[in-house]
Amino acid sequence: MRWIWVLSIVGCAAEERSKPEPPDMSVLIAAYATPTATFDGQGATEVQQLVESKVRTLLDFDVIVDRLQQTIAALGEDAGAAFAPGRPIALEGEGVATIQRICSGFGDPVPPVDKDANGFLSLTAGYSDNGLDPVVFGGATACQEQVSGVQMQVAGDVHLYVGEGTGVTDLASTTFLFELANFAFEVDGTTEISGGFDFEVCRGETTACVPGHVGVLLTLASGTTLVVFVDLNTKTGGFRAADGVWTCDFGNGECTSETGAKVAFTGYQL
Numbered sequence: 336m337r338w339i340w341v342l343s344i345v346g347c348a349a350e351e352r353s354k355p356e357p358p359d360m361s362v363l364i365a366a367y368a369t370p371t372a373t374f375d376g377q378g379a380t381e382v383q384q385l386v387e388s389k390v391r392t393l394l395d396f397d398v399i400v401d402r403l404q405q406t407i408a409a410l411g412e413d414a415g416a417a418f419a420p421g422r423p424i425a426l427e428g429e430g431v432a433t434i435q436r437i438c439s440g441f442g443d444p445v446p447p448v449d450k451d452a453n454g455f456l457s458l459t460a461g462y463s464d465n466g467l468d469p470v471v472f473g474g475a476t477a478c479q480e481q482v483s484g485v486q487m488q489v490a491g492d493v494h495l496y497v498g499e500g501t502g503v504t505d506l507a508s509t510t511f512l513f514e515l516a517n518f519a520f521e522v523d524g525t526t527e528i529s530g531g532f533d534f535e536v537c538r539g540e541t542t543a544c545v546p547g548h549v550g551v552l553l554t555l556a557s558g559t560t561l562v563v564f565v566d567l568n569t570k571t572g573g574f575r576a577a578d579g580v581w582t583c584d585f586g587n588g589e590c591t592s593e594t595g596a597k598v599a600f601t602g603y604q605l
Contacts, residue, residue, distance in 0.1 A: 354431050354461040357470035358494045363514055366552055368543050372384065372559035374576035378599040379590065382553045385561050389551050390605050392527050393534060393569055396520060398482050399475075399489055404511070406456050407438040407471060407495065410503045433459045438478040441486050454478035458493070466500040475518075491518030508539035510546075537564065541567055545580065548572050570605040 361412045372378055393400075409433055440446040440453035454477035461468035475489040496512040512535045520528035537544035544550055548564040555561065565572035565585075573583040573590060581598065583590035588602035 354429075354468070357461065357468060357472050358492075358514070358516075360470050360494055360496050360512070360514055362383070363533060363552075364512060366560060367512060367550065367562060368562045369577075370562045370575050371577050372505070372555055372561045373578045374561065374574050374581050374592075374598060375588070376598050376600045378555055378561060379574075379588075379598060381555055382561065382563070383601065383603055385553055386551075387604055389534075389563075390565055390570075392532070393549055393551070393565075395487070395522050395527055397567060398480060398487060399478075399520070400513070402436065402438075402456060402478075402480060403458070403493060403495070403513075404536075406434050406458050407460070407497075409434045409436070410460060410506070414457055429463045431459060431461050433457065433473075436533070438480055440479050441481050443481075443484075445481075454488075454490075457494075458495070461601055466502045466505075466594070469496060469499050469501075471495040471497055486523055488521045489519065491520075492516040493502065493518075493599070510538055510544045511536045529539055535562075543575070545572070545575070557567075568578075 346510040421577075434457070435450075437448055437450045438453045438455055440449065445454065454475065456473070456475050456478055457469050458473035460471045472492070472494050474492040478489045480489075480526045492515065494514040494516065496514075497506065497509055501509050513533060515528065515532040516530075518528050518530065518532060519526065534549055535544050537546050537548050537550055539546060545564045548566050550562045550564040552560045553563055559577075562575040563572065564575065570585060571583075572582045572585070579593045581592050582592040585603040585605050588600045590598045590600075594600075
């Protein structure tokens with residue numbers, strides 16, 4: 336894979352400049368942390384089509400998630416990484432770092448690196464001596480990516496919650512909560528995301544998000560919420576609910592709680 340990123344770092348002297356205000360993700364963060372629905376067969380059946388649809392989208396969008404994670408990970412490399420990759424950056428004091436990644440473009444062979452033609456991803460992260468600010472933000476501008484002949488185009492706003500006091504060296508093991516807004520994602524000309532979409536990529540030691548899975552918040556007709564979590568490789572996972580974590584055999588339509596209780600429903604096609 337060939338790509339180029341550009342890093343800009345600006346210190347913030349209090350009397351001269353201030354950091355840009357990040358989007359407020361507090362409501363979404365709280366919703367993912369504390370789902371409010373009690374899990375049962377009726378709820379599992381109600382969200383079946385939604386889960387199947389979102390998992391299909393996430394399978395296609397996984398390439399873009401990977402590109403976004405590579406973009407934020409560039410904070411851990413020297414700005415000359417195109418020539419000497421792997422050298423760490425020192426983010427000291429108070430400031431703002433902006434990372435841009437030029438997308439690969441469409442074509443075979445891979446077209447020349449061209450920001451205007453191929454589009455780009457851009458993320459802005461505030462930082463202090465305590466680590467990165469909790470919300471990183473930016474977006475995709477007419478970004479074109481091609482993998483195994485499949486053409487993907489993305490555009491829109493990206494908000495990324497990385498947690499409190501996360502250091503640059505912690506990013507590889509940090510759970511990310513993504514919020515996409517005013518977003519468009521097309522695969523071979525077919526629209527898969529139009530508007531908003533959110534999900535969490537679960538990694539490291541955590542008490543809420545289940546490591547090794549991708550989680551999606553689901554709202555039931557009652558207004559209460561569940562979080563479904565899925566390993567996109569094995570299609571295994573379960574639900575986080577107000578009454579704990581349920582591990583599921585989606586294909587056979589059975590979930591088991593932490594206490595051994597079981598719920599049956601029509602199997603999912605993931």
